[in-house]
Amino acid sequence: MKKPVQNFNTLYETLEKALNRYDELKDQINRERENEKSFAVIKNIFDNMEALVYVSDIMTYELIYTNKKLRDDFGYGAGQTLERKKCWQVIQKDQTGPCPFCTNKRLVRDDGSPGEPYEWECCNTRNNRWYSIVDKAVEWYDKRIVRLETAFDITEKKEHEQLYRQFEKAIETSRKIESIGTLAGGVAHDFNNTLSTIIGNINLAQLGGLDSETQKYLQNAEAGVMQAKKISSKLITFAKGGGPHKTRTDIVELVQKILDMKLDSKNINYTFDCDIIPCQYFADQDQLKTAIGNIIQNSIESMTKNGRMSVSIRYMEEAKKPPRICVSISDTGTGISRDHIDMIFNPYFTTKPMDNRKSTGLGLSIAWSVISRHGGNIHVESVKDQGTMVHIFLPVFNTDIVETRLEKPEPHIPKPAYVEGVLKQVLVVDDDELTLDVVSRLLKRLKYEVTTTSTGSQAVEVCRTAKNNGRKLDIALLDYDMTGGINGFQILEKIKEIDPRIIGILMTGHSDHSEVKKYSQQGFSGLLEKPFSIKQLEDTLKARFHS
Template sequence: MFNKKNNSSVDSAILDLLLESRHQILVVLSADKKIIKVNNAFKEFILRQSGKEISEGDDFLHYLSNNKASFYSELIDKAVKTGNQLVFETQFDSTSDDEYFQVVLDPVKSNNGEVEHIIIFSYDISDLRNAKKRLYEERERLSVTLKSIGDGVIVTDLENKIVYYNDAASEITGYDDTEVISKYCNEILKTNDALANNIPTTTQIKRKDNSIINIEYNKNSIKNNSGYEIGTIFVFKDITDRLKIEEEIIKNSKLDSLSLLAGGLAHDYNNLLTAILGNITLCKIFTEDTNLLENLDQAEQAALKASELTQKLITFSKGGEPVKSIFNLKVFLEESIHFCLLGSNVKVEFDICETVGDFSGDKNQLGQAINNIVINSKQSMPEGGTIFVSAKRKDEISEHSIIIEISDEGQGINEKILSRIFDPYFTTKTNSLGLGLSAAYSIIKRHNGTIYASNGPDKGATISISLPFTGSPQTAKPVESSNKKNKTLLHILIMDDEKIIRDTLSGMLKKLGCQVTATENGVETIEKYKEMMNSENPFDLVMLDLTIPGGMGGKQTIANLLEIDSKVKAIVTSGYYDDPVIALYDRYGFSDVLKKPYTFEELSRLIQKYRY
């Protein structure tokens, strides 16, 4: 830039032009650090920092603090020795921590190549440095914020390459940030859907482990101050668990809706079946015609089959509360499944831990659930195969449960319908109501358990059930001894609003050798009981229908009877199990429960208990 000219070491015209600048510091030194020329900017800077007036010819280092004097002395010596330009950032000799300069030491060589002068050019970069510092701090704050939020955040450039990837995104997708930075976003967010811009929506993506998850996302453009797009920000969260919960809520809502219909149907239907079964029994008793007896047997079997359907309806209703007893779970599973597979080309293999032992639950309901699952598995293997059944205990500090898994070798369950197989009336089969697996679902829920379906790694499906230990089961209230020992002729008071039930039950009880009085409601029942209480022939047993439309039902009636006679023996009957009285009858003062529809044999066994 500067040339040697006679005894002058610089081009005066150019130098004077530079020296006029008041914004950048310019100092010309000799090789031995003596001041040759300085501009006004440097003079004002030194005057402001130290109060000294600069004189040409003085030692440059004289105007600097000790530490800066030593710093510049070494750099000037290095520039003189090497002849190379030096560029660095420093506070020059400022007393302010926020004042920074970029400094250039430019050696000027003579014609013989020796460094003769050093030009120091410096300009204030404090604003630029502070802006960079603020930008860095802002980016750090933004980074900390993005790392702390639960949503995944991915930032891409205009080429859709990832430039930022927070910890939540790593956790959701399974990829570390080191694996994704500078890669195309669609290599990480593997989805078949076009990712919409500025529209919050949901889709499915494939994680690093190839598992599919559901995400909710929002994709927006990033623009600079001029309004030009410079990238994209993609904010998303894993909603897989939330969708499962929503599906569960919808499923429960469907079951609640069905329960209103199913409960009423089951109640009325069971009343009719009770009358049908009772009258068939009475007809069988009073006839000796072989052909007629055969027809009555067939009618009875048909009615019992119909009662199985009402049991399924009851399962959907809120009244399907388990009536629990203790039974051996291993024996129960083996017997139920073997019976279900009789005559089929499907085998079964059991892996039941000996520690499973006894279990407390509703044996009839659980039997129905297991049978429905096994039937579904059997139907998935029309050419035959094997069903694998395992059961084991899971004992943890906060949970004690039984885990039952039933697997088959069928084609598995289509992923698109996997979440719907427990829905009421959902079926892929012709001539099927679609109640089997939804009934199983409801039964397990009534036992405070969980049930879910999954596909095997190669083929087949697995239904997994978790059932908690629930403590002691409901047990029948012991029948207290009365003064009437070995009484053959029991005096029984029955209450039911349906005349056909009163007549049928009266006929069966009379055939069992009982004296019967029938009433329609609770008020009439209480009056009759009071009337006979102090007579020579008081009632030995009361049978109360739980629900009396528009009148006093069994629950209120037994409460009133207990106030009259604390030793009253009562049986609650019902065709609909909407009330906890059925499952917890002894807490309400009843001695036993008799579910409708019931057979003559079931009634006989129950009455026999009260003859002694």
């Protein structure tokens, strides 16, 4: 039996409490309805954002909300329930607990209240994409402190940044090689002049009737000079302005010849696979042979006797890019460590011990220089103690390119009349006094009459005086690179205006220079690469007189 109401005051108090409770519940319901409406608006906004958004309990890591972009990017269907799951289970891959890089502790103050937002970048382990993330602790409508995370996909930006860093690194390497190349070109020129003086004096000493033992020593010295010449020729490859002199090139045949030469007698198995190249390709064959040969040689030296090498040539066509030829060389050698892979193209860098070095450390630098001058690039992949893969990319800029032809007919060079008993007249022009002296003495030993000058203007004056006096100069030996004046090409042009019958022979320490390779187009009949021996000098002159 219900207890009767004692009095009206008690009834009034009871009714007032009930009314207040009703108002409180009504306000709570209204607030929840408003929160739900607000959340629906926010949810609609979040679901249409090009960003991943989620809300999680900052204490329990349980998900409260995930937007459509997050579900789509991580492959969750619309029917899958993600709420109440741990954020690290849904967002990351193979995670067994809170992420070691979790930012929750950064987001709240010591008293537990929301702190400042935190911005960071991360590569997600579930889809391997990069995100720019903003995390913020906020008070949820139910008074909980939650983590609100907004993540924008920046993978393409990161890829562009990586490409830019690679580009900067390539530019840095190119500048380094170019600066060394400028120095190397000058050093090689002076070096070859010095070698010319040395070998010239060796040859003169050999003509002095010395005993057989001394002759043997001189022969060894001459061989040493020629070995030094090979080193200087590598330096010349770096020389500024030594661009490729391109001719039609069968890249497949060129690579096959390199393999035959490099792997002959080597106990290394190799495979060679190639595409059909559907267009003409133009390159400087000598330079390209050196570059690819250096890379193959590097692979050979990295392997043991039972090593394996794979070489392939692929023709690649990509949208909005010129077609490319890719030469790939892989080996089972020692590989390259991460610490060293960014330095392998630096001049004189090598990991070979000093007592076991057979090279100068210039091989890969030369390869980089040559391929860059052909408009290409080199990409290297390597795993320490497993092997290395090198990709050489060579663009085919113009499939209908025409080989360089003479713009004007090569001038007719009259053959000088040979009169028995009359010395041939030779003009020697070189700005190096020691070279000038030794070449003059070699020519005199070969029974030529010699006139020497050290400048182009003097050479022109000598020719003019000789013609006015009825004296004929037969041959002009002209140095290509003259300090502070006109070069050998310009000298020959001027003296031929005075006497077109003069035969020009170019002397140079820059034989790989693209302009030097065109010496015949400039009216020269021969080329002497410094340093040259007395026999090379004699053979060149005889060939000109008796051709």
